[in-house]
Amino acid sequence: MRTSAALAFLLALTLPGLAMAACRQTEHEERAYTVCSFDPAEAELRLFLRDQTGAIIGSFSRLETLLANQGKDLIFAMNAGMYHPDRSPVGLYLEDGQPQAPAVARAGPGNFGMLPNGILCLDDDRTAVIETRRYLNRQPGCRHATQSGPMLVIDGALHPRFLPDSTSRHVRNGVGVDQAGVVHFAISARPVTFHEFGRLFRDVLDTPQALYLDGKISRLFAPGMGRADGGLPMGPIVAVVQDAPR
Structure with a gap:
């Protein structure tokens, strides 16, 4: 992890309410990003898609309400993978150990099909970003677990199809895990290219593996920063939750 990113994360560890302090603004190559970092051994990371009735949750506000009814606080959330018009996942989706959609390892149209793509794997005390075929092996x-694509960084190198002079720019969000096991979620403040976004994970966050989550619909819930992005209903959501104070 580069010095500035490391200092910001270490500062967060020393403050009350780790998860509340884990998001910060950062710049790389004169481009602004919000980065939220968590130690999976300390923060409860999980995925959400449907409520108890099977209806798509679809928004941060609805997820926050559902969790409050369970005595939980929503500390952080972000859209977590691509989905069909009915909000069902395009690729692998696993929630609480229950598979809901299979992995897709073949090439295909769009960003998801730009191989290699990858999978965000969450367990009780660890998080990993794994290239899809490695995951299946x-x-x-x-x-x-949730699948998305393309991979941003693979074994410390940018995705081979990213072009330094690309003109395709969108607000983008993604996730990477550094060598200490800390998971970093990032969202750009303005439209960026894949190459620019990948360089943030490779050169600043120092994540050997990083995964693109989406663009255009990228959203962040970070109440510690006064941020709760709205928009059309979304599919999978990755979140950090904790028990509400009694």
Whole structure:
């Protein structure tokens, strides 16, 4: 992890309410990003898609209400993978150990099909970003998992199809895990290219593996920063939750 990112995360660890302090603004190459970092051994990370009736949750506000009814606080949330018009996941989706959609390892149209793509794997005390075919070969134990694509960084290198001079720019969000096991979620403040976004994960957050989550519909819930992005209903959501104070 580069010095500035490391200092910001270490500062968060020393403050009350780790998860509330974990989001910060950062700049790289004169481009602004919000980065939220969590130690999976300390923060409860999980995925959400449907409520108890099977209806799509679809928004941060609805998820916050559902959790409040369970005595939980929503500390952080972000859209977590691509989905069909009915909000069902495009690729692998696993929630609380229950598979809801299979992995897609073949090439296809759009960003999701730009191989290699990958899978965000959440377990009780660890998080990993794994290239899809490696995931299928290894079958790692994940309590929650969501597939998206393309990979941003693979083994410390940018995705081979990213172009330094690309003109395709969108607000983008993604996730990477550094060598200490800390998971970093990032969202750009303004439209960026894949190459620019990948360089944030490779050069600043120092994540050997990083995964693109989406663009255009990228959203962040970070109440510690006064941020709760709205918009059309979304599919999978990754979140940090904790028990509400009594």
